[in-house]
Amino acid sequence: MVIKKAKFVQSLSAFREFPGQGLPEIAMVGKSNVGKSSLINNLTRNSKLARTSSEPGKTRLVNLFLINESFFLVDLPGYGFARASKEEKAKWADMIEGYLKNSKNLKRVFQLVDIRHAPTEDDKLMVDYLRHYDIPFTVVATKADKLSKAQRGRNIPVICRDLAMQPWEIIMHSSKEGVGRDMLLEHIERELQGIE
Ligand SMILES: Nc1nc2c(ncn2[C@@H]2O[C@H](COP(=O)(O)OP(=O)(O)O)[C@@H](O)[C@H]2O)c(=O)[nH]1
Ligand SMILES: [Mg+2]
Secondary structure, eight states: OOOOOEEEEEEESSOOOOOOTTOOEEEEEEBTTSSHHHHHHHHHTOTTSSOOOSSSSOOOSEEEEEETTTEEEEEOOOBOOTTSOHHHHHHHHHHHHHHHHHOTTEEEEEEEEETTSOOOHHHHHHHHHHHHTTOOEEEEEEOGGGSOHHHHHHHHHHHHHHHTOOGGGEEEOOTTTOTTHHHHHHHHHHHHTTOO
């Protein structure tokens, strides 16, 4: 798939049915700072499309990006931001859940995990949640450029074990080096065409 057009459409501060014209949606889920916004920017080759930050906890809204006038990439708030207050955490969880539960056009979730670390308790809960609600998801191991090939080879089995996945189900990705970009675009294309 070639992304020819990408534009920011809307930020939602709480879930309500957004006027999405019934177009399919693919959503980025993962802990705060894992690289969700960078992934959207890498896919669209537009470093300024989604706001990224080295400071965790910045995206507090559900941001919608319309791609090729045919589907949406959805940037969800990150979970697991340690310094957030209890109320704030609860609000983010509500936003993430509200979106995942209620979006009628959600086709797939990209569940991002940091390739350098074992999945967090929140990551595991999130994956359980996606399985429980039968939401199709793909695990993306981000920041692959930060590890050598050998280190990646050691860390992927840990991610697999903790999330009960098979190694071939995990897509390695780097927003810095473009690793995994083509694979994710192919994945999206197949999803949109309804091919599994
Ligand atoms: N080296 C490297 N840094 C990354 C990558 N993806 C994101 N980052 C950095 O990690 C930080 C958080 O990224 P961001 O996309 O804002 O994370 P988000 O909170 O999940 O949306 C930023 O400083 C990014 O530059 C990656 O693939 N490689
Ligand atoms: Mg972000």
